[in-house]
Amino acid sequence: MGILPILIGWPLLIAAxxxxxxxxxxxxxxxYAGAGGVMVLAAALLGMWLTNGAQAMxxxxxxxxxxxxxxxxxLFLTGLIVYLSIKYRKYPVILLSVGQTALGIWTEFRFPMQPACHMQIDSLSMLMCMIAAFIGGLICIYAVGYMKAYHQHHKEFQDRSGFFFSMLFLxxxxMFGLVLSENLIWMYFFWEVTSVISFLLIGYTRTEEAVNNSFRALWMNLVGGFGFxxxxxxxxxxxGTVQLEAVVQTGAVIPVALLALAGLTKSAQLPFSSWLLGAMVAPTPSSALLHSATMVKAGVFLLIRLSPALAGTMTGQMVSLIGGFTFIAASMMAIAQNDGKKVLAFSTVSNLGLIVACAGIGAEETIWAAVLLMIFHSVSKSMLFQAVGSVENSLGSRDIENMHGLILRLPKLTYIMGIGIAGMYLAPFGMLISKWVALKAFVDAGNFLLVIFLAFGSATTMFYWTKWLTKLVSMHRTKEEARDVTHRDQYFSMFIHAGCVLLLCLLFPWLATTVVNPIILELFGASHEVLSMSILTTMAIMLVSVLFVPATMFLVTRWAHKEYVPIYMxxxxxxxxxxxxxxxxxxEHLYLTNWYLRFEFGMRRLMRPSVILSSGILIVMLCLIIGGAV
Known part of the structure; x- marks a missing residue:
């Protein structure tokens, strides 16, 4: 199909x-033209695919x-990594990069394969193209206004906005190349490109912290790349083949286990989570792109592809255990964070852990939940990162404590953040419905450890989201005035995101039957009804009723006469x-603060034990898997 090289080539052209x-x-x-072109091309690809019967091609x-x-x-990417590693004296990274590149090239020449199709369009790859094109395109549009305000606020950093936009389009x-590749060698190439671009974006400011965090992200993803x-x-x-579908169908133990390892590193699961947490030093659009539309979604995309080969295997147990543990550990550590971007980062790691756990179980119900979680997480998290970035440019801070009573100072941004937070954890929004389906599937699978992880992880999730939401909507005036410096293109992106969150919830029955069920059918060869249409329709009606109350409150408070009077202090x-x-x-200064439980749930207390425990689980289970296969 001639549109495929254009879809990949257009953002390359804009990047140049x-x-x-x-x-x-x-x-x-x-x-703007580049982002619009990406969306149009993706829509055209969808139209052509639907015209051909929406069958795998x-x-x-x-x-x-x-x-x-x-x-x-x-070779170019390896040379770039070697150069920068020598420049910043990060020599171990050179061994990882050179080693896997040499192995990849040797494999390609040593084992000539029979001609096979290198790219494929099916329901899952089409969904990923839509997420990358529309969420990623809107992030690029948002970034135009954001980078102006960013460099006005951070004059200490060199303005390299042209380079920044180039990396976004690359x-x-x-991402398009990765999700459309059926040949593992092609997929590996695009996989490594995303690793290098994320490394360059994280190090954008060139501060010591940014450089260290960027190299941490690089070496952790190179570990997964080496496994790939x-x-x-x-x-x-x-x-005798490097086709992903053939590897999944044969259930080849060692390739599946090593590909799963690559998926775990890319999706920032423990013990590799610190690379995504360190990515917060980069400007917000890169964080939004990493967390919602590209980098980490590549990891869960691969694990969902592998899910039929993971069901009932030790590799599947390893993946689900790491994912479930990451879900609860990251959600607990999120409680202790008062930096808005760090809360979003821990939330991303946590939710990815749940998606990974679902993929590891490899049942139809869990993959159904995983796909829906991925869709809702992509939209909500992209919107939240953009809103936090706009708040930071307006307040000069992204501290949640400084957002107290933000609904009175920056009402539009607060409503956007409120919709995003509600979409992440409140009923009957899609994230919570997907978690309910995952819980049911874990119970049906008899995996009670994952049931415990999901139950307690969801409780901690509710704690930190509720703390943040109540801070935002407190009717409290302060002397600290805030001027909204958010540009129109930023609001354009955020309003569309907010509309999509609400629309996806309203169209949940359609989303489940039209988008998710075909993916399950292609992966497993069969698809049964996970939630009945009556339940899905009831949930949509519930959503309308839930939205009616805050909408009415908004209109009443907007029109009502408000008079703030002094209180006795x-x-x-x-x-x-x-x-x-x-x-x-x-x-005296009166202030209200949230309870962060830093002694109980802080990173200093939980991160090291979590990394040690997850590393032990991963190493032991990989040794058992590979040793048993050999």
Missing amino acids: IVPLIKQERIRGYVV AFYQETEWVNYLMIAGE FLAA AIAIAVAAATL GGANEGDNTYFVNSYGEP
Whole structure:
């Protein structure tokens, strides 16, 4: 299909053009055109696929010249990593990069394969293209206004916005290539491209912290990449093929286990979670893209692809155990965070853990839940990151404590954040419905450890989201005024995200039957009704009723006459209910703070034990899996 190379090539073209444009306004227009073009091309691909009956379609058998281009690309990426590793004295990274590139090239020349289709369009890859195109495109649009405000607020950093936009579009191109690849060698190439781009984006500011965090992200993802390269070599040597579908159908133990390891690292599961947490030093659009539309979604995409081969196996047990443990550990650590982006980062790791656990079980019900979780998480988390970035540019802080009473100071941003937070954990929004289905599937599978992880992890999830939401909606005025510096293009992206969250919930029955069920059918060859249409319709009606109350409250509070009066605070009130004079005539500042339980759930207390425990589980189970297969 001729549109596939255009879909990948268009963002590549924009990535090449954007850094050359020095005038800010023209560069912004090019970014708008690039993002719009990506969305149009993805929609055109969807239309062509639907016209052909929405059946799996395979393409490109004879691709020798493309293979040579990819080898050249791998060598370039390796050279770039070697150069930067020497520059910043991160020498162990060189061994990982050179080693896996050498192994990949050796495999390709040592084991010539029969011609096979290198790319494939099916329901899952089409869904991932839509997420990457529309969520990623909107993030690019949002980034135009954000980067202006970012560099006005952070004058200490060199303005490299052209490079930044270039990396965003390269990310989209790599993601399209990754999710459409059926050949593991092609998928591996795009997999490594995403690792290098995330490394470059995280190190955007070039501070010592940014450089260290970027190299941590790089070496952790290179560990997964090395496992990916070994899996390709073993599959080529033992199966005579490097087609992902063939590996899944044969259930080849070692390739599946090593590909699962790669998926765990890319999706930031323990003990590899710290790379995604460290990515918060980068400008917010890169965080939104990493967390919602590209990097981590590539990891769960691969694990969902592998899920039929994981069902009932030790590899599946390893994946589900790591995912379930990550879900509860990350959600507990999120309680102790007051930095908005860190809360979102821990929430991402936690929710990805639940998706990974579902993939490890490999049952129809769990994959049904995993796909829905992935959809709702992509939209909600992208919107939340954008809202937090806009709040940070307006307040000069992303501390949740500074967001107290934000509904009175920045009402539009607060409503957007409120919708995003509600979409993450309140009934009957899609995330909670998906968790309920996952819980039912875990019970049916008899995996009571995952039931415990999900129950307690959901409780801690509710705790930290509720703390944040109540901070935002407190009707409390302070002397600290806030000026909304959010640009129209940023609001354009966030409003569309907010509309999508509500629309997806309202159309939940349609989403389940039209989008998710075909994916289950293609993966497992059969699909039975997970939730009846009557239940799904009831949930949609519940959502309408739930939305009716806050919408009415919004209109009433908007139109009602409000008069704020001083309250007694144990001294002379200075007029804004935050400052008063005590009985000694000394000034006092009244403030309200959340309970963060840092001693009980702080990173310093929980991260190291979590990493040690998950590392032990991963190493022991990999040894048992590989040893048993050998």
